[in-house]
Amino acid sequence: MNKSDLKIILAFILFFALLYYVQFSVPTVIGNDSYFHIKYAEYLKDNGLFSGQPFWKFSVFSEADTNVLYHFFLIPFTYFNLNYGAKLAAVVLSALVPTLIYWFLRKRKVDLAFFWSLLFFASSPLYLARASFSRGFQVGVIFLILGLDFILEKRYKHLFVLSILFAWAYSSFPLLFGACVLVVLVNLLYKKKLNYKLPLYCFLGLATGSSIHPYFPHNLSLLWIQIKVLLWPVQLLFRSLDSIPFDPWWLAITIFWFTAICFLISFLVFIRRRRFKEYASLFLLALVFLIMTFKAKRFFEYWVPFTLIGLGLISSMDIKNFIEKNKEKIKLSMPILLIILILISAPFIYLNLDKTVKIIKKDAESYPSYLFEPCALWTAGQTKRGETIFTLYSDFPPIFFFNDKNTYVYGLDPLYLWEYDPVLYEKYNDLTTMKDPNPAKTISQDFDSRFVIMKKTLPDMLKYLLSSEGIAPVFEDRYCVVLGVSK
Numbered sequence: 001m002n003k004s005d006l007k008i009i010l011a012f013i014l015f016f017a018l019l020y021y022v023q024f025s026v027p028t029v030i031g032n033d034s035y036f037h038i039k040y041a042e043y044l045k046d047n048g049l050f051s052g053q054p055f056w057k058f059s060v061f062s063e064a065d066t067n068v069l070y071h072f073f074l075i076p077f078t079y080f081n082l083n084y085g086a087k088l089a090a091v092v093l094s095a096l097v098p099t100l101i102y103w104f105l106r107k108r109k110v111d112l113a114f115f116w117s118l119l120f121f122a123s124s125p126l127y128l129a130r131a132s133f134s135r136g137f138q139v140g141v142i143f144l145i146l147g148l149d150f151i152l153e154k155r156y157k158h159l160f161v162l163s164i165l166f167a168w169a170y171s172s173f174p175l176l177f178g179a180c181v182l183v184v185l186v187n188l189l190y191k192k193k194l195n196y197k198l199p200l201y202c203f204l205g206l207a208t209g210s211s212i213h214p215y216f217p218h219n220l221s222l223l224w225i226q227i228k229v230l231l232w233p234v235q236l237l238f239r240s241l242d243s244i245p246f247d248p249w250w251l252a253i254t255i256f257w258f259t260a261i262c263f264l265i266s267f268l269v270f271i272r273r274r275r276f277k278e279y280a281s282l283f284l285l286a287l288v289f290l291i292m293t294f295k296a297k298r299f300f301e302y303w304v305p306f307t308l309i310g311l312g313l314i315s316s317m318d319i320k321n322f323i324e325k326n327k328e329k330i331k332l333s334m335p336i337l338l339i340i341l342i343l344i345s346a347p348f349i350y351l352n353l354d355k356t357v358k359i360i361k362k363d364a365e366s367y368p369s370y371l372f373e374p375c376a377l378w379t380a381g382q383t384k385r386g387e388t389i390f391t392l393y394s395d396f397p398p399i400f401f402f403n404d405k406n407t408y409v410y411g412l413d414p415l416y417l418w419e420y421d422p423v424l425y426e427k428y429n430d431l432t433t434m435k436d437p438n439p440a441k442t443i444s445q446d447f448d449s450r451f452v453i454m455k456k457t458l459p460d461m462l463k464y465l466l467s468s469e470g471i472a473p474v475f476e477d478r479y480c481v482v483l484g485v486s487k
Contacts, residue, residue, distance in 0.1 A: 031133030038086035041074035064215035116312035140172035163205025376402035440470030
């Protein structure tokens with residue numbers, strides 16, 4: 001092992017420790033959808049790697065798993081207690097992102113590579129909280145960083161293989177082709193050379209991976225649905241939180257420290273552009289992700305790491321030249337500058353981590369994992385395998401975590417029910433907005449359910465359902481209730 005590899009390993013250990021502290025500030029799984037992913041990985045372990053997703057009766061998402069390799073990655077963690085396994089897997093994936101930032105910058109001889117990767121922890125409490133979810137978007141970031149390395153070094157075969165794997169790993173794989181095209185266009189602008197092989201190898205890899213996907217062609221149908229709703233948003237009453245855009249002012253205030261650094265380095269780039277031509281594509285890619293973040297929250301996870309990479313690359317030459325020209329006057333070397341920058345950023349990192357922990361604890365207290373456990377287990381014992389249970393879509397993941405015996409109306413994203421049947425989606429909306437005059441009939445006939453699992457924190461919804469003839473409580477706990485529905 002050489003010195004460079006040792007530094008990367010030590011960086012990973014540090015990043016792992018910081019994220020472990022954040023993750024285990026609460027005992028429960030962080031993020032609602034995280035419950036689904038770790039439980040689904042256990043389901044694959046017990047029922048076969050390509051068992052599909054037969055958990056939703058009225059959802060297009062039941063036709064395919066678009067995150068196959070991500071769920072394979074989770075399987076070893078299911079040999080732990082599922083709660084601990086989900087949290088540990090999230091720490092590993094999240095720690096790999098700043099580690100890869102460090103690796104990527106060191107490979108391009110950026111002297112302050114460690115500083116830029118450490119700023120991952122100063123970006124935003126919201127970003128670190130989302131990075132603590134056991135979800136696949138970190139896989140997308142990891143593949144994209146590796147892909148950009150292959151693109152910049154023109155490693156065509158590596159790019160082809162990575163593209164195949166990316167198409168299996170996570171549904172954001174089209175971003176790799178977009179990044180590839182952006183790099184080629186920027187090089188065409190500055191160097192007057194068109195490298196058609198890069199986008200060709202990337203496209204062929206992504207096309208091959210999609211075509212040999214175990215759920216082909218349904219994987220492409222789901223991909224088109226996700227692209228379509230991004231380009232032409234559907235005005236649904238209920239939407240996935242990831243598809244809702246940030247408020248621009250709120251975003252700027254929330255990540256003020258990170259934004260200030262961006263503006264400062266952008267100014268340096270503006271007055272000294274020599275390095276800009278070489279890595280303009282990465283800087284522009286970060287700007288693209290920023291614009292996309294204002295369109296949908298799910299791109300926030302891409303903007304932060306690629307902003308750090310882009311700014312680190314562009315500013316490195318200017319910082320080095322400044323030190324060389326002024327070393328006699330200010331007696332400053334690169335290692336000393338690194339120490340100074342780390343000391344300056346340390347308080348911000350500490351405050352950011354502290355704020356992140358407070359956010360996570362607040363969310364955990366308001367939505368504890370044990371909320372549905374008694375009701376989910378009782379229902380599993382009173383129903384046949386595959387029988388449909390009616391739940392609110394946002395309640396599906398923790399209920400499924402404790403009961404994968406039953407099927408459910410749908411879950412994760414309201415878009416999947418709307419794409420399956422817009423009429424049925426409107427009936428679901430009427431139920432959840434308490435407008436349906438006969439909820440018992442709709443639940444039993446249209447949604448083929450004789451049980452409803454509800455949390456007690458929705459008293460108006462419970463009162464509405466119980467006022468309907470044919471609906472009555474059959475099991476009750478401190479936090480949840482199971483309603484029986486007569487057919």
